[in-house]
Amino acid sequence: MRKRQIVKHSIALVTMLVCVCCLLILIVTVLKLPDAQTKNNEMGFQFNPKIRSRKVSLQGVSLGKFGEMMVDMLPQDLAFTVFVPSEEAFKRDLHLRVNDSLKSDRFNDTYAIVSRVLGFSAVSRALSSDTVRFGELVSYDSVSGFPLYIAKDIDGMLVVNRIRSEIVDVRKKEIVVHVIDGVIMDADFEQSVLSDDTEEED
The missing domain is CATH 2.30.180.10 (FAS1 domain)
Structure with missing residues (x-):
C-alpha cells in the first residue's frame, strides 16, 4: 500500500514540477518579448538615420x-x-x-x-x-x-x-x-x- 502511495505521490510531484517549469518558461518568454522588439526598433533606427x-x-x-x-x-x-x-x-x-x-x-x-x-x-x-x-x-x-x-x-x-x-x-x-x-x-x-x-x- 505504502509503495503505491509513494509512487502516486512521486508521479504527482514530477507532474507538478514539469507544470511549474513550463509556466516559468512561458512567463519568462512573454516578459522578454518587449525587450526583443525594442532592440529591433533600435537597430532599425541605427540603420535608418534619415527616415524622419x-x-x-x-x-x-x-x-x-x-x-x-x-x-x-x-x-x-x-x-x-x-x-x-x-x-x-x-x-x-x-x-x-x-x-x-x-x-x-x-x-x-x-x-x-x-x-x-x-x-x-x-x-x-x-x-x-x-x-x-x-x-x-x-x-x-x-x-x-x-x-x-x-x-x-x-x-x-x-x-x-x-x-x-x-x-x-x-x-x-x-x-x-x-x-x-x-x-x-x-x-x-x-x-x-x-x-x-x-x-x-x-
Missing part, C-alpha cells in the same frame, strides 16, 4: 501635374493612402507628358488614365511608413479591389508590388501620399497601355 527627414507636408513637395490630379480626385476629409507615380514614371510607363497630354483634345483620355491608375494605387485608410515594420509584408486591397503588397526597405522607404518609393509620408489633410518610381496597374491595363504604344509607333 523624408516625411514632409505636401507644401514642401511637388507631385507633378498628374500626381496632383490623382490626389485631387480623392475626398480631402477622408483617410486615404495613395501611391503616386513620379513625374518620370508617368512619362516612362504611361507616356503621359504635361506639354501634350493635358491639351484640350487629349485631356479626357489623360483624365481617364490617371483615374484608372488612382483606382489601383489608393487604399481607403491612412497608411504611413511607421505602420509597416521592417521585414514584414502587409496586404491591402486598393479602392478598385487590386491587391497591394507593401513592405519596408532597410532605409525606411516603402516597396509596393515591387515598386520602390522615392518619398514617403507626404500629407494633404487626411490623405497620406507616397511617391513611387513606377505605376501600379493590373495586367489588362498594362496590356492596353502597351498596345496603345504600338499603335502610336505604327
Whole structure:
C-alpha cells in the first residue's frame, strides 16, 4: 500500500514540477518579448538615420501635374493612402507628358488614365511608413479591389508590388501620399497601355 502511495505521490510531484517549469518558461518568454522588439526598433533606427527627414507636408513637395490630379480626385476629409507615380514614371510607363497630354483634345483620355491608375494605387485608410515594420509584408486591397503588397526597405522607404518609393509620408489633410518610381496597374491595363504604344509607333 505504502509503495503505491509513494509512487502516486512521486508521479504527482514530477507532474507538478514539469507544470511549474513550463509556466516559468512561458512567463519568462512573454516578459522578454518587449525587450526583443525594442532592440529591433533600435537597430532599425541605427540603420535608418534619415527616415524622419523624408516625411514632409505636401507644401514642401511637388507631385507633378498628374500626381496632383490623382490626389485631387480623392475626398480631402477622408483617410486615404495613395501611391503616386513620379513625374518620370508617368512619362516612362504611361507616356503621359504635361506639354501634350493635358491639351484640350487629349485631356479626357489623360483624365481617364490617371483615374484608372488612382483606382489601383489608393487604399481607403491612412497608411504611413511607421505602420509597416521592417521585414514584414502587409496586404491591402486598393479602392478598385487590386491587391497591394507593401513592405519596408532597410532605409525606411516603402516597396509596393515591387515598386520602390522615392518619398514617403507626404500629407494633404487626411490623405497620406507616397511617391513611387513606377505605376501600379493590373495586367489588362498594362496590356492596353502597351498596345496603345504600338499603335502610336505604327
